[in-house]
Amino acid sequence: MSCDCGHASTSTESERRTLRIALLLNASMFIVGMAAGQWAQSSGLMADALDMLTDATAYGIGLMAVTRGIRFKQYSARWTSVTLMLLSAGIVADIVRRLIFGSEPLGAAMVGFSVLSLCVNVTVLRILSRYREVEVHMRASWICTRADVVANFGVLASGFVVLATGWRYADLVVGLxxxxxxAKESVEVWRQSSSSRERNAALSQR
Known part of the structure; x- marks a missing residue:
């Protein structure tokens, strides 16, 4: 009987390497994005940067989960879901603050950063795509990155609107x-975790 230990070890190391790259890229973009968001007075950029931080957290949790058991991986996906929901609430709070106190977002800065952020996220999404149908912690990482790409397009569009018209509410609308x-992605990650738990429970009873 053959042993797949070597293959499993290679697969685990590949997951680790992929998550390390994703973690490094997202952590770096969070720092750049927060600075750009503060300078440009943009809720959209701040939301995008915080999303990067959440993804970096998700990749870190996923990295810890690579060599752990199924239960830990399921809980790591749930922690990712919770952090996504907290991020959503934080974005809404920032939008309300800017709506009340006002802001003057800089369209050019929004466009420039969103293009850079989009390039990073598409790269991460591409390297994670090979794992999106495997274990739940890797699927959660892929879902988070997919959300980032969608967010980048939103910030890019609002940046062009602000640049062309000066209408600051475009930034707030996109942030919302x-x-x-x-929040929707948070629910999806939680469901993925729950369905994975149910499948494993059913298999254990056979």
């Missing part, structure tokens, strides 16, 4: 849309 989408 990102918050709603992130």
């Amino acid at each position: 849309a990102i918050a709603i989408y992130v």
Whole structure:
């Protein structure tokens, strides 16, 4: 009887390497994005940067989960879901603050950063795509990155609107849309975790 230990070890190391790259890229973009969001007075950029931080957290949790058991991986996906929901609430709070106190978002800065962020996220999404049908912690990482790509397009569109018209509410509208989408992704990750738990429970009873 053959042993797949070597294959399993290679697969585990591949997952680790992929998550390390994703973690490094997202952590770096969070720092850049927060600075850009503060400078550009953009809720959309701030939301995008916080989304990067959440993804970096998800990749870190996923990295810890690679060599752990199924139960830990399921709980790591749930922690990812919770952090996504907290992010969504934080974005809404920032939008309300800017709506009350006002802001003057810089369209050019929004466009520039969103293009850079989109390039990073598409790269991460591509390297994670090979794992999106495997274990739940890797699927959660892929879902988070997919949400980032959608958010990037939203910030890019609002940046062009602000640049062309000066209408600051475009930034707030997109920020709110990102918050709603992130909340939806949070629910999806939680469902993925729950369905994985149910499948494993059913298999254990056979």
